[in-house]
Amino acid sequence: MAIREQVQAALGTLPGAEKKIAHAFLANYPSIGLSTIAELAALAGTSAPTVLRFVARLGFESYPEFQRVLRNDVQAQLMSPLERARSTGPATENPALKASFASIAANLDATLKAVPESEFEAACELLSDQKSACHLIGGRFTDTIASYMAAHLRIIRPNVRHFGGQTSTWRDQLLDVRPGDVVVFFDIRRYQSDLVRLGELMVERKARIVLITDPWLSPIARSARVVLPCVVDANRTWDSSIALMALAEALIDRVSRSLSESARARMQTLEDIHWNNLPGR
Amino acid sequence: MAIREQVQAALGTLPGAEKKIAHAFLANYPSIGLSTIAELAALAGTSAPTVLRFVARLGFESYPEFQRVLRNDVQAQLMSPLERARSTGPATENPALKASFASIAANLDATLKAVPESEFEAACELLSDQKSACHLIGGRFTDTIASYMAAHLRIIRPNVRHFGGQTSTWRDQLLDVRPGDVVVFFDIRRYQSDLVRLGELMVERKARIVLITDPWLSPIARSARVVLPCVVDANRTWDSSIALMALAEALIDRVSRSLSESARARMQTLEDIHWNNLPGR
DNA sequence: TCAATCCTGTAATTTTTATTACACAAACCG
DNA sequence: CGGTTTGTGTAATAAAAATTACAGGATTGA
Numbered sequence: 001m002a003i004r005e006q007v008q009a010a011l012g013t014l015p016g017a018e019k020k021i022a023h024a025f026l027a028n029y030p031s032i033g034l035s036t037i038a039e040l041a042a043l044a045g046t047s048a049p050t051v052l053r054f055v056a057r058l059g060f061e062s063y064p065e066f067q068r069v070l071r072n073d074v075q076a077q078l079m080s081p082l083e084r085a086r087s088t089g090p091a092t093e094n095p096a097l098k099a100s101f102a103s104i105a106a107n108l109d110a111t112l113k114a115v116p117e118s119e120f121e122a123a124c125e126l127l128s129d130q131k132s133a134c135h136l137i138g139g140r141f142t143d144t145i146a147s148y149m150a151a152h153l154r155i156i157r158p159n160v161r162h163f164g165g166q167t168s169t170w171r172d173q174l175l176d177v178r179p180g181d182v183v184v185f186f187d188i189r190r191y192q193s194d195l196v197r198l199g200e201l202m203v204e205r206k207a208r209i210v211l212i213t214d215p216w217l218s219p220i221a222r223s224a225r226v227v228l229p230c231v232v233d234a235n236r237t238w239d240s241s242i243a244l245m246a247l248a249e250a251l252i253d254r255v256s257r258s259l260s261e262s263a264r265a266r267m268q269t270l271e272d273i274h275w276n277n278l279p280g281r
Numbered sequence: 282m283a284i285r286e287q288v289q290a291a292l293g294t295l296p297g298a299e300k301k302i303a304h305a306f307l308a309n310y311p312s313i314g315l316s317t318i319a320e321l322a323a324l325a326g327t328s329a330p331t332v333l334r335f336v337a338r339l340g341f342e343s344y345p346e347f348q349r350v351l352r353n354d355v356q357a358q359l360m361s362p363l364e365r366a367r368s369t370g371p372a373t374e375n376p377a378l379k380a381s382f383a384s385i386a387a388n389l390d391a392t393l394k395a396v397p398e399s400e401f402e403a404a405c406e407l408l409s410d411q412k413s414a415c416h417l418i419g420g421r422f423t424d425t426i427a428s429y430m431a432a433h434l435r436i437i438r439p440n441v442r443h444f445g446g447q448t449s450t451w452r453d454q455l456l457d458v459r460p461g462d463v464v465v466f467f468d469i470r471r472y473q474s475d476l477v478r479l480g481e482l483m484v485e486r487k488a489r490i491v492l493i494t495d496p497w498l499s500p501i502a503r504s505a506r507v508v509l510p511c512v513v514d515a516n517r518t519w520d521s522s523i524a525l526m527a528l529a530e531a532l533i534d535r536v537s538r539s540l541s542e543s544a545r546a547r548m549q550t551l552e553d554i555h556w557n558n559l560p561g562r
Numbered sequence: 563t564c565a566a567t568c569c570t571g572t573a574a575t576t577t578t579t580a581t582t583a584c585a586c587a588a589a590c591c592g
Numbered sequence: 593c594g595g596t597t598t599g600t601g602t603a604a605t606a607a608a609a610a611t612t613a614c615a616g617g618a619t620t621g622a
Contacts, residue, residue, distance in 0.1 A: 071312040100531035148425040250381035
């Protein structure tokens with residue numbers, strides 16, 4: 001319970017002088033509580049020891065402890081990112097950064113419109129199928145995104161594999177792809193022929209392909225069951241991949257919700273292994 | 282002008298230790314500023330007198346005066362009508378994709394405001410220094426972003442290395458870090474102790490560190506010359522890393538422009554090697 | 563490379579702040 | 593009505609915080 005509510009709740013049971021302190025505190029919340037005992041006492045028209053007795057009655061060990069808790073309350077109220085964005089104001093005029101972010105925002109906006117809800121849902125459904133394994137792979141620049149998505153997906157469901165390493169080892173890894181498996185491809189312009197070929201091989205092995213690509217569609221689209229086009233144009237010297245990653249995160253988010261029960265248990269286990277040095281269960 | 286903006290504006294002109302204090306203050310605004318000098322100094326990893334010099338530079342007569350003004354700022358923010366509206370805000374019932382993208386957009390917006398121009402420019406300057414090598418590394422989930430940035434940076438300048446592989450091999454790779462080298466760290470919550478340690482080793486080797494982190498600042502910030510805080514909160518089950526990647530792209534974009542002549546030549550050469558089967562020149 | 567300037571941390575000092583001891587007053591209860 | 597409990601403020605004390613003095617290091621510019 002926040003301090004303010006605590007004080008309000010206690011108001012009825014307080015003796016006279018302490019009640020004056022409570023009122024002064026609530027009326028000038030939070031600033032007066034963050035200054036000194038003497039100031040609070042003066043504002044309430046009482047003495048310092050009464051302030052001490054007041055905080056003791058609320059259950060605090062000392063005045064500094066009371067202030068510590070109060071600071072946390074204030075922090076919590078002021079800290080949400082949205083709040084922060086709003087109140088920070090346009091103080092910093094950051095042309096270069098702003099320009100980049102603006103074009104990224106435009107890409108995201110366009111991507112949101114380019115991806116049909118039905119395709120998105122279809123992709124989520126495939127990824128939520130825990131019985132089939134899920135493989136991820138990307139091109140020269142997008143493979144890191146595939147890897148990122150694999151790392152996160154692995155947290156919420158089993159049998160996630162990143163198709164990594166040298167191109168030449170892909171053939172070997174193909175052996176682990178079984179009928180019904182889901183394969184997520186990331187591929188944007190300057191489509192790589194080896195990736196396209198890999199897609200065809202995947203189809204031969206009866207895998208179901210989800211393709212995340214640009215609006216010009218990688219040739220893999222021919223083999224894919226679900227195609228999610230992302231806007232990558234950034235009128236810069238190269239293409240931005242942010243939209244791909246944003247889409248990846250959205251997919252993960254959606255899948256983690258639909259698997260919520262099993263995902264939570266899995267996350268807890270991984271958490272234990274990683275940070276608490278437990279063997280898992 | 283509110284204190285927070287005042288600090289942001291001054292960031293560029295502050296000496297190293299005081300800049301750390303500014304970061305600690307901004308990252309933990311406002312609570313840390315309402316506690317004692319000693320606590321702020323400890324959080325920033327510096328000493329009490331430096332805190333005093335910091336507030337003096339901002340134009341305050343004393344630390345208590347600084348706190349008095351800060352209390353008023355906080356009071357004003359908590360009293361604003363927007364703030365009260367926020368606490369009763371309704372949850373939006375968007376389709377999944379739209380909701381995800383909206384929260385991503387909010388993160389980007391907040392990040393844009395959280396990154397001071399001076400720091401962004403300083404980072405670009407370090408990355409544009411072609412004489413020194415540039416190393417990139419990240420944590421459990423952010424290393425893919427480090428890898429992404431390395432792949433792109435490599436296109437526009439020489440001597441870019443991704444500090445990859447097992448943790449145990451880092452020590453060996455450290456040998457290649459020379460005085461003056463630039464090291465880009467990506468590190469967000471659940472800061473990894475091994476990364477922090479690596480940062481310290483880097484400093485010992487006289488490397489210059491650029492840290493891309495969350496608003497709570499990885500401990501690496503103590504060793505870093507430039508700190509770029511990104512908003513990662515996404516009120517989901519995990520933190521979103523989109524803002525980190527967006528910042529990485531913005532950095533690349535900015536650096537490629539400042540190196541335009543040499544970068545263009547290099548890009549052409551790589552292009553030839555990759556797609557036209559030429560040996561380069 | 564040397565001098566000068568600017569940063570920075572340690573430790574001593576001063577000032578402020580919280581806390582305690584105690585005495586007086588009011589309310590409560592037999 | 594006493595005696596006791598409860599509440600309150602004044603003044604002394606202890607604790608803590610802020611501030612200053614100083615010296616070693618780093619950086620910069622000639």
